[in-house]
Amino acid sequence: MQLLAANHADDSQPSSDSNRRTSLDGYLLFDLSPLPQLVLSPSCCITRASSHFLAEWHLAREDCIGQELIPFVEKQLRPQNSFSVCYLTAAIDDAITSRTERTSQSIVTQHATAWKARILPIFQEHELLAIVVEWLEAPATLLEHDEIVRPGLSTDEAFRILVQAVKDYAIFLLDTKGRIATWNTGAELLKGYRRDEIIGKHFSIFYGQDDLEIRKPDLELDICLREGRVEDEGWRYKKDGTRFWANVIITAVYKDGVHVGFGKVTRDLSERKTAESRLISAYEESEKIKSDFLANMSHEIRTPMHGMLSACSLLLDTPLTDKQKDIVHIMDESGQVLLQVINDILDYSKLASGSFFITSDIVGISSIITSVVRSVQTTLLPSVHFELFLAPDLPKSVQGDPLRYRQVLHNIVNNAAKFTDKGSIRVRALLQGEDEDSFFVMTEITDTGIGISEPAAATLFTPFTQFDITTTKRYKGTGLGLSIAKALAELMGGTIGYRPNPDRHGSIFWFTARFKKIKSLEQIQDWKRGPNGRTESLSPHPIISSPDLQAELAKAAATKTLLLVEDNVINQKVMLGMLRSLGFRNVALASNGAEAVQVVKGKPAAYDLVLMDINMPILDGNEAAVKIRESGIHIPIVAMTAYALKGDKERCLEHGMDDYIPKPVDKKWLIKTLSKWLLRARDYRKSLVDSRMSRLALPEPGQGLNLLGRTDQVTQTDSPDVEVKPVAQYPAANGYGSELSLSDDQQEQVALGHIHQEELAQSSGQESQPEPAAPAVPAAPAVPAAPAVPAATAVPMDVVVVEQSEVVVGTGQEGQTTPSGSPGQVPQP
Amino acid sequence: MSHTYDRDGEDSFNMAYFGDHVHLATFNQILEMDEDGEHDFSEPLVFNFFEQADETFENMDVALAAEDLDELSKLGHFLKGSSATLGFTKIKDSCQVIQQYGHKQTVEGTAEPDKAVCLGKIKEAINTLKTDKIDLEKTIKKFFGIEDK
Structure with a gap:
């Protein structure tokens, strides 16, 4: 290292100072000072050494005088510490530059003494006359191997130099009040203030109006004092008023335990911030373009596709030759496949972009499974049959997304059907586990189809791969189905997987899904709370989809007794057939209005609902309804009329009917209407009891009398063929493999069980609805071959009305228990 | 979902021949009440109807x-x-005509006081009814696979 001192003056001989040596006082003061001292020439040669120096350093005066300081000191150091002479050089340089006193780091001599050199440059005007070096003994630490630890590199000076030189960071100190005390180059560059114009100003000058309003600068200092450090990112302002995005770190500075101020480091993040926002906007832009494109594309492709497919089906309705028919079928089928491809791609892109959401609804797992099986079985080859296993502990009603569950299941079952030429497809559903909130349902589909080779199994769930190129030609599809199923299963909190069928060739696909438990009665009622009054519209129930509704109705149907009033025998048969397919076993017949009135009046509490044709001989529907109402029976009466005009409904209602169904009766409409009156509405017999109660209670309100009231309890004998089959296996009937050998209602019986009643009864504690006490659910025989029920032998009425059972009710008002199924409903007049 | 059209196709093929005689959705609803793939319910029902029509x-x-x-x-x-x-x-439409003119009304519901006109319209409708019924019965028999003797 070059000593700066060398530039300052010519080499002056020690003798040139001889005139000053005559000053005896000065010499003695120097020589006898308790501090070891040296005097150096401007070129750092030793000109004087004090007595104490010679004594402490164990040297003679001749050894020192005239020597250059640095080489001289180097020789005196412990060999391992020779590098530490640079501390001395740095201190001297710094002292001369700053024309003030500097103290070096300690250096250790051969005698194991650590010294710090205090450098005092002596200037006259701008001329360096001499350098005084005072040696301060520093405490030295001895290590195990007699080694001396050198204290750390840091010195105030070094830091000052470093900090001063930093250009990219504004680093400065604040006093305890937040006023700026120091200023570095970086601060000047970043903030635009020069040192002399900013020192002493409060640091809040850098903050914007918003931050000042919330007193952010003060808050930051408060937090800093409490935590020792605070970091912030935000806008800061330069002298010219422009702002930049800054990262700020403030540190509290303590000296000897006393708070003396804050250190503040500010970094300009503007560039990073801009880059980030550029990236984000680019990403958003591309996402938007992508989804716009997809939405557009789907619309643009699907619209003409639908047109083409409709045209195809119209063409199929015209007389065609066999050859033409084949060609149109190919067109139709290819169109369907193409449409499926488009829908798959849309689903997949929605899933990939995360914009696919799972909705929450009531899920009837069993009914979904049976419905999927039913829809796929039409596509089966005759040599293939379905086997269905539903575990007995499978929850009947859970909360989840019924559509997505169906989609996954349908995909897998459909695949199984596609790739199975003979044998069976087994669908098995079981409860894998449950916790406080959820059920984990495992659904497994086993087929005896062509199976999947081991290498192909690895890419099963990868988008756009079908498991074999050779089969791709044989089996149409996008290869997206399973990856969609996988994503959906994962969205439902489950997984999906494949393994080979261990019994014989074929595949086993399984997937799990998490469903929430339906916890409270309110929750069920929230879903169920549907139409219950006369003014309600006939709009479909908003939540429960039709198959679920049908299943729910089928479950209730077994215990309901209907009266069908219809004069035309053809219509009687169709209605009976339709009601039977919905699960109704007890349907009485009347062929005109007069008969209907007679039947109803004969057993005023036997029937749950009357289906009434309007235009009939002897007594028409309207008149019959009026007569029934006149006798005080409030049974729901649903009109069936071919007049589907506006005003027809009103006319029916005027005659005391509750609802109407247009003719020819549409099954879906029938399901909706029957559900509304049989499942959602309050039982009219209860209203009857309630109104009797209140009539009894009114005259003596508040009296602690036990009032005897009557209630109607309808019990129903179970059909003789009742049989509960919690786990059922249904092999196909011989020679007709494509037919699932389950009747519709039988499947629904198995699927639905009796969960609703149980849940309701448990939750409410009381259940006085006319439900059978035993949880047995009737299931039809395994191979139903029942022909149409002839009108003459219409189902016998197995209903016994028990009127003698008496209910003890407490005091007037509080004795009224609201039946759980119909909260807050006003008794019908 | 791509359908094989062994069975379904068979039905839809025959259905095409019904032309405007039959409202397919409604008729399908009847067919859906069949079980076991046999037309145990629909077939006797339809022939009951033809008997009823003849009466x-x-x-x-x-x-x-x-x-x-x-x-x-x-x-x-x-x-x-x-x-x-x-x-x-088609049968339903003709019945509607008969019902309306029986009430001395046109199909649109405006009054037709001339009894002769009404009887003429009804006669016309009954004739259409009869031929339509014969046509329908033929196609229906073909649909159910019954030999037309």
Whole structure:
């Protein structure tokens, strides 16, 4: 290292100072000072050494005088510490530059003494006359191997130099009040203030109006004092008023335990911030373009596709030759496949972009499974049959997304059907586990189809791969189905997987899904709370989809007794057939209005609902309804009329009917209407009891009398063929493999069980609805071959009305228990 | 989902021949009540209907001879109900005509006081009814796979 001192003056001989040596006082003061001292020439040669120096350093005066300081000191150091002479050089340089006193780091001599050199440059005007070096003994630490630890590199000076030189960071100190005390180059560059114009100003000058309003600068200092450090990112302002995005770190500075101020480091993040926002906007832009494109594309492709497919089906309705028919079928089928491809791609892109959401609804797992099986079985080859296993502990009603569950299941079952030429497809559903909130349902589909080779199994769930190129030609599809199923299963909190069928060739696909438990009665009622009054519209129930509704109705149907009033025998048969397919076993017949009135009046509490044709001989529907109402029976009466005009409904209602169904009766409409009156509405017999109660209670309100009231309890004998089959296996009937050998209602019986009643009864504690006490659910025989029920032998009425059972009710008002199924409903007049 | 059209296709092939005789959705609803892939329910039902239609035609002829508009209207309404239930559109439409003119009204519901006009329209409709019924019966038999002797 070059000593700066060398530039300052010519080499002056020690003798040139001889005139000053005559000053005896000065010499003695120097020589006898308790501090070891040296005097150096401007070129750092030793000109004087004090007595104490010679004594402490164990040297003679001749050894020192005239020597250059640095080489001289180097020789005196412990060999391992020779590098530490640079501390001395740095201190001297710094002292001369700053024309003030500097103290070096300690250096250790051969005698194991650590010294710090205090450098005092002596200037006259701008001329360096001499350098005084005072040696301060520093405490030295001895290590195990007699080694001396050198204290750390840091010195105030070094830091000052470093900090001063930093250009990219504004680093400065604040006093305890937040006023700026120091200023570095970086601060000047970043903030635009020069040192002399900013020192002493409060640091809040850098903050914007918003931050000042919330007193952010003060808050930051408060937090800093409490935590020792605070970091912030935000806008800061330069002298010219422009702002930049800054990262700020403030540190509290303590000296000897006393708070003396804050250190503040500010970094300009503007560039990073801009880059980030550029990236984000680019990403958003591309996402938007992508989804716009997809939405557009789907619309643009699907619209003409639908047109083409409709045209195809119209063409199929015209007389065609066999050859033409084949060609149109190919067109139709290819169109369907193409449409499926488009829908798959849309689903997949929605899933990939995360914009696919799972909705929450009531899920009837069993009914979904049976419905999927039913829809796929039409596509089966005759040599293939379905086997269905539903575990007995499978929850009947859970909360989840019924559509997505169906989609996954349908995909897998459909695949199984596609790739199975003979044998069976087994669908098995079981409860894998449950916790406080959820059920984990495992659904497994086993087929005896062509199976999947081991290498192909690895890419099963990868988008756009079908498991074999050779089969791709044989089996149409996008290869997206399973990856969609996988994503959906994962969205439902489950997984999906494949393994080979261990019994014989074929595949086993399984997937799990998490469903929430339906916890409270309110929750069920929230879903169920549907139409219950006369003014309600006939709009479909908003939540429960039709198959679920049908299943729910089928479950209730077994215990309901209907009266069908219809004069035309053809219509009687169709209605009976339709009601039977919905699960109704007890349907009485009347062929005109007069008969209907007679039947109803004969057993005023036997029937749950009357289906009434309007235009009939002897007594028409309207008149019959009026007569029934006149006798005080409030049974729901649903009109069936071919007049589907506006005003027809009103006319029916005027005659005391509750609802109407247009003719020819549409099954879906029938399901909706029957559900509304049989499942959602309050039982009219209860209203009857309630109104009797209140009539009894009114005259003596508040009296602690036990009032005897009557209630109607309808019990129903179970059909003789009742049989509960919690786990059922249904092999196909011989020679007709494509037919699932389950009747519709039988499947629904198995699927639905009796969960609703149980849940309701448990939750409410009381259940006085006319439900059978035993949880047995009737299931039809395994191979139903029942022909149409002839009108003459219409189902016998197995209903016994028990009127003698008496209910003890407490005091007037509080004795009224609201039946759980119909909260807050006003008794019908 | 791509359908194989072994069975379904068979039905839809035959269905095509129904033309505007049959409202397919309604008729399908009847077919759906069949079990085991046999037409155990629908087939006897449909032939019951044809019997009912024949009986009604006889009654109509009698009423037409007696110029009993009221009875004609009732008969029209009666057969209209069952034909509508089975989705036999053409028969239903003719029944509607008979019912309306039996009430001395046009199909649109405006009054037609001329009894002769009404009887003429009804006669016309009964004839259409009869031929339509024969046509329908043929295609239906073909559909159910019954030899037409």
